[in-house]
Amino acid sequence: MENNQTEISTLGEFGLIDRLTREMPVINDSTKIGVGDDAAVLDFADKETLVTTDLLLEGIHFDLRYVPLKHLGYKAAIVNFSDVYAMNGQPKQITVGLGVSSRFTVEHIEELYAGIRLACQQYGVDLVGGDTSASVTGLVISITCIGEVEKGKYVLRSGAKPTDIICVSGDLGAAYMGLQLLERENKVAAGAAPGFQPDFAGKEYILERQLKPEARGDIIRILAENSILPTAMMDVSDGLSSELLHICKDSNVGCRVYEDRIPIDYQTAVMAEEFNMDLIMAAMNGGEDYELLFTVPLTDNEKIEKLKGVTMIGYITKPELGAAMVTRDGQEMPISAQGWNAFTEDKK
Amino acid sequence: MENNQTEISTLGEFGLIDRLTREMPVINDSTKIGVGDDAAVLDFADKETLVTTDLLLEGIHFDLRYVPLKHLGYKAAIVNFSDVYAMNGQPKQITVGLGVSSRFTVEHIEELYAGIRLACQQYGVDLVGGDTSASVTGLVISITCIGEVEKGKYVLRSGAKPTDIICVSGDLGAAYMGLQLLERENKVAAGAAPGFQPDFAGKEYILERQLKPEARGDIIRILAENSILPTAMMDVSDGLSSELLHICKDSNVGCRVYEDRIPIDYQTAVMAEEFNMDLIMAAMNGGEDYELLFTVPLTDNEKIEKLKGVTMIGYITKPELGAAMVTRDGQEMPISAQGWNAFTEDKK
Numbered sequence: 001m002e003n004n005q006t007e008i009s010t011l012g013e014f015g016l017i018d019r020l021t022r023e024m025p026v027i028n029d030s031t032k033i034g035v036g037d038d039a040a041v042l043d044f045a046d047k048e049t050l051v052t053t054d055l056l057l058e059g060i061h062f063d064l065r066y067v068p069l070k071h072l073g074y075k076a077a078i079v080n081f082s083d084v085y086a087m088n089g090q091p092k093q094i095t096v097g098l099g100v101s102s103r104f105t106v107e108h109i110e111e112l113y114a115g116i117r118l119a120c121q122q123y124g125v126d127l128v129g130g131d132t133s134a135s136v137t138g139l140v141i142s143i144t145c146i147g148e149v150e151k152g153k154y155v156l157r158s159g160a161k162p163t164d165i166i167c168v169s170g171d172l173g174a175a176y177m178g179l180q181l182l183e184r185e186n187k188v189a190a191g192a193a194p195g196f197q198p199d200f201a202g203k204e205y206i207l208e209r210q211l212k213p214e215a216r217g218d219i220i221r222i223l224a225e226n227s228i229l230p231t232a233m234m235d236v237s238d239g240l241s242s243e244l245l246h247i248c249k250d251s252n253v254g255c256r257v258y259e260d261r262i263p264i265d266y267q268t269a270v271m272a273e274e275f276n277m278d279l280i281m282a283a284m285n286g287g288e289d290y291e292l293l294f295t296v297p298l299t300d301n302e303k304i305e306k307l308k309g310v311t312m313i314g315y316i317t318k319p320e321l322g323a324a325m326v327t328r329d330g331q332e333m334p335i336s337a338q339g340w341n342a343f344t345e346d347k348k
Numbered sequence: 349m350e351n352n353q354t355e356i357s358t359l360g361e362f363g364l365i366d367r368l369t370r371e372m373p374v375i376n377d378s379t380k381i382g383v384g385d386d387a388a389v390l391d392f393a394d395k396e397t398l399v400t401t402d403l404l405l406e407g408i409h410f411d412l413r414y415v416p417l418k419h420l421g422y423k424a425a426i427v428n429f430s431d432v433y434a435m436n437g438q439p440k441q442i443t444v445g446l447g448v449s450s451r452f453t454v455e456h457i458e459e460l461y462a463g464i465r466l467a468c469q470q471y472g473v474d475l476v477g478g479d480t481s482a483s484v485t486g487l488v489i490s491i492t493c494i495g496e497v498e499k500g501k502y503v504l505r506s507g508a509k510p511t512d513i514i515c516v517s518g519d520l521g522a523a524y525m526g527l528q529l530l531e532r533e534n535k536v537a538a539g540a541a542p543g544f545q546p547d548f549a550g551k552e553y554i555l556e557r558q559l560k561p562e563a564r565g566d567i568i569r570i571l572a573e574n575s576i577l578p579t580a581m582m583d584v585s586d587g588l589s590s591e592l593l594h595i596c597k598d599s600n601v602g603c604r605v606y607e608d609r610i611p612i613d614y615q616t617a618v619m620a621e622e623f624n625m626d627l628i629m630a631a632m633n634g635g636e637d638y639e640l641l642f643t644v645p646l647t648d649n650e651k652i653e654k655l656k657g658v659t660m661i662g663y664i665t666k667p668e669l670g671a672a673m674v675t676r677d678g679q680e681m682p683i684s685a686q687g688w689n690a691f692t693e694d695k696k
Contacts, residue, residue, distance in 0.1 A: 032396065033504065036598070038434040038582055039400035039495065041502050048380065049397055052387035053477055053492055055445035059484035086386040097403035097490050129401055136407035137485030142445050144401055144492040147387065154389050156381065234386055250384070 006106035008134075016106065017132050020113045024127055028092045030148065031126040040128035042093060042146065048154060050147035052083040058138030066182045069108055071211045073115025076141045079237065081123050082215035082290045084147035086235040088155040090217070091147045094120065095129040099140030112141075123217060153229065155294070160232035160251035164295040164316040167230075169219045169309055171263040172240055173279070176286025177271040178203075178210025184275075205267045213290045219310065220292075226303050230294035239287040242337040244323055247295065254321035257314030257335075259328050284325070284335070354454035356482075364454065365480050368461045372475055376440050378496065379474040388476035390441060390494065396502060398495035400431040406486030414530045417456055419559045421463025424489045427585065429471050430563035430638045432495035434583040436503040438565070439495045442468065443477040447488030460489075471565060501577065503642070508580035508599035512643040512664040515578075517567045517657055519611040520588055521627070524634025525619040526551075526558025532623075553615045561638045567658065568640075574651050578642035587635040590685040592671055595643065602669035605662030605683075607676050632673070632683070 008016055021035040033041035042049075056062060056076050064072075077094060084091040096116060100109060109132075120127055125145070185198035200207055216235075223230065232247050240262070248255055262283050272279040295316055296304060304312060314326075323335040356364055369383040381389035390397075404410060404424050412420070425442060432439040444464060448457060457480075468475055473493070533546035548555055564583075571578065580595050588610070596603055610631050620627040643664055644652060652660060662674075671683040 033502070037504050037506075038431040039398040039437070039493075041435065041497070042397040042399060043499070044392065044397060049390040049392060049494075050387040051390060051441065051443060051477060051492070051494055053443040053445050053479055053490070055447055055479045055481055055488065055490055057447045057481060057483050057485075057488065060447075060482055083386040087389065089387070093399065095399060095401040095492060097401050099403055099405045099408075099488065129399060131401055131403045133403055133405060134408050135405050137405075140403065140405065140447065140488050140490075142401070142403055142488075142490035144399070144443060145387075146397075146399055146494075149389070151391070154381070156385050158385075 008100060008104065008106055011106060013132055016109065017130065019106065020109065021127065026126050027124060028126050030092050031128055034126055034128040035130065040093065044148050046151065047148040048151050050084050050087050050089045050149055051144065052080055053142070053144040054080050056141040066186050067211060069111040070115035073112040074119045074212055076143050077116050077119035078213055078215045079290065080143045080145035081125065081217065082235040084145055085215055085217050085220045086233055086292060087149060088153055088220060088230065088233060089147040089149035091123060091125050091145050093126045093128045093146040095144045096127060097131045097142035099133050099135030101135045101137060101139065104139065123215065155230045155233040157232050157234050157247050158250040160247050160253050160295040160316045162253055162316050162318050163298045164231050165298060165301060165304060165312050166255060166257060166295050166314045166316060167304060167310050167312050168240065168263065168291055168293050169216050170289070170291040171265045171268070172236065172289050172291065173283030173286045174206045174209035174265050174268045175213060175288035176282050177268045178206035180275055181206060181271060182210065203267060203271065205265060206271055210288065213288065215290055216292045222307060226307065228296055228300050228303055230296055233292060233294035236289040236291045236293050237287060239285040240293065241284045241335050243293050244335055245337050248323045252319050254317035254319050255314055255323045256317055256326055258326050261311060261313040263311045356448060356452065356454055359454060361480055364457065365478065367454065368457065369475065374474050375472055376474050378440050379476055382474055382476040383478065388441065392496050394499065395496040396499050398432050398435050398437045398497055399492065400428055401490070401492040402428050404489040414534050415559060417459040418463035421460040422467045422560055424491050425464050425467035426561055426563045427638065428491045428493035429473065429565065430583040432493055433563055433565050433568045434581050434640060435497060436501055436568060436578070436581060437495040437497035439471055439473050439493050441474045441476045441494040443492045444475060445479045445490035447481050447483030449483045449485060449487065452487065471563065503578050503581040505580050505582050505595050506598040508595050508601050508643040508664045510601055510664050510666050511646045512579050513646060513649060513652060513660050514603060514605060514643050514662045514664060515652060515658050515660050516584070516588065516611065516639055516641050517564050518639040519613045519616065520584065520637050520639065521631030521634045522554045522557035522613050522616045523561060523636035524630050525616045526554040528623055529554060529619060530558065551615060551619065553613060554619055558636065561636065563638055564640045570655060574655065576644055576648050576651055578644050581640060581642035584637040584639045584641050585635060587633040588641065589632045589683050591641050592683055593685050596671045600667050602665035602667050603662055603671045604665060604674055606674045609659060609661040611659045
């Protein structure tokens with residue numbers, strides 16, 4: 001045990017939960033009763049309620065050799081907020097389930113919680129419940145997010161219509177390149193002399209996209225301010241290709257996206273060059289971007305053009321045309337899902 | 349791989365989720381959109397919303413050597429329903445997060461889901477979302493339950509007042525004795541000849557209490573029918589002693605419970621005798637009973653007396669009197685929490 005570290009067994013489950021959740025202020029009117037009873041009590045009055053859940057497992061979804069616990073907590077919360085925004089909603093509450101193996105101390109878990117709290121503060125979300133337990137194996141994080149949306153204003157994946165414009169926020173592929181970089185530096189560090197410090201200069205953006213992503217609540221606000229209600233929407237967690245195929249399947253449509261319209265940051269491009277990787281493949285299939293992919297009616301064209309941080313990348317077609325990317329030289333390449341799959345990764 | 353078993357990687361994450369959640373009928377009006385989008389959409393109209401979450405980890409909360417997967421799924425759902433009932437609410441929706449290691453096949457996970465679905469059917473709950481992922485270690489089950497309660501009718505742990513009557517539903521200690529029996533038979537079987545079958549005759553009740561517990565929605569209905577609104581309530585998951593101390597702490601009161609009033613089934617008593625264990629200790633500290641512990645004003649005395657399946661076990665006192673059990677010979681023994689603690693268990 002390191003200095004100043006407290007074994008979890010000295011507090012026990014209830015002591016640990018008390019310590020993690022004390023002084024947890026409630027900021028939303030919809031939170032009637034937060035942490036500390038059998039269940040939280042919420043009141044969404046005349047709104048509809050959104051619920052989404054995510055399970056993050058050590059060794060599958062994160063690697064603690066290069067992800068600081070505070071960042072991990074922040075990201076674990078953000079990915080859930082992103083799912084609520086992707087329904088055109090506002091995240092309001094989360095519950096946190098933690099499975100903690102004996103190599104973690106109270107201070108480690110406080111670091112993780114500090115990240116979760118920070119995300120909650122930044123996004124105006126209340127932590128209203130949780131379950132903390134020992135784990136015989138690695139760290140397990142299960143977060144459920146509850147949100148609200150005005151009645152009838154939720155946006156599904158199934159509403160895209162032929163001629164709709166396909167839009168995406170921000171840029172793509174950076175989080176994936178950040179992960180490649182972290183994995184490479186981790187390998188280098190393993191064989192390096194003590195005191196080795198990886199050089200991340202000029203790569204801050206792609207690292208931040210991997211380690212501390214943000215959820216695009218700002219885009220939801222901007223769309224509302226401009227009276228744009230998307231016909232379909234989802235967040236880009238598994239990669240643009242995979243998400244486009246979801247929308248095409250659920251909406252029973254096809255799509256065309258243009259290679260030269262895919263938004264990519266220059267750090268992502270430089271890194272792809274350094275790794276000798278196909279930049280467009282990385283942007284299409286990388287995943288973990290947590291940008292919003294959405295479709296709007298063609299008549300919203302002028303409104304969308306004025307929006308900062310939103311790119312029109314293509315359009316929806318009839319289903320029989322399938323899903324394809326139009327390359328720079330005018331070829332049509334079918335889009336296939338090569339996004340991250342936890343089950344095949346497991347077989348490595 | 350056994351015969352007729354399908355490796356999960358042949359379906360992938362999305363294929364597995366499709367297979368597990370197809371033909372999942374929606375039964376509650378409050379479920380607008382269930383499985384299949386970024387989040388579920390719920391509408392509780394003029395009710396308040398309850399949210400509770402539980403994390404179950406292999407090797408900590410369950411042992412697959414003697415818990416069939418279908419039972420495990422059923423119990424994982426039930427324990428969450430129990431938390432919603434303990435708020436005086438009705439469970440309406442659940443989300444299920446699963447982490448599955450490669451030793452599990454699609455058929456295994458379907459068994460687990462069959463148990464979850466059965467529980468949902470029996471209790472009128474919709475499965476509205478989930479997240480399924482590979483796990484590098486054991487099975488991880490994370491369930492979040494959403495429920496509803498009429499505005500202002502939720503019951504917390506903090507409302508008990510001196511002179512209130514303490515009540516408990518059903519009987520206590522049986523689930524714990526069932527676990528002792530399963531663990532013993534498992535040890536015997538490990539050293540026995542092939543084909544060995546443990547003899548569980550006359551022990552069906554304690555086994556069922558451990559393997560297939562039920563949540564006491566019937567008690568919530570009976571209380572409402574009799575116009576009884578408890579002042580405090582929680583479910584008995586960690587053991588009666590532990591839960592009594594929670595109510596005393598949160599309500600700032602003390603309590604007296606009578607040894608001879610603790611409801612115990614005769615199979616529990618026989619088993620305690622066989623194991624040479626203290627029966628009252630088992631009933632007070634065993635846990636996993638999923639009965640309801642609640643307090644009512646003294647004026648509800650006559651109403652409660654008429655209720656089947658509810659036992660008055662004592663009364664609430666001023667805080668300075670502390671929490672104690674009055675033994676058969678009139679002694680007062682302080683109540684201490686010796687309920688199950690996942691973190692100290694981990695140290696074995």
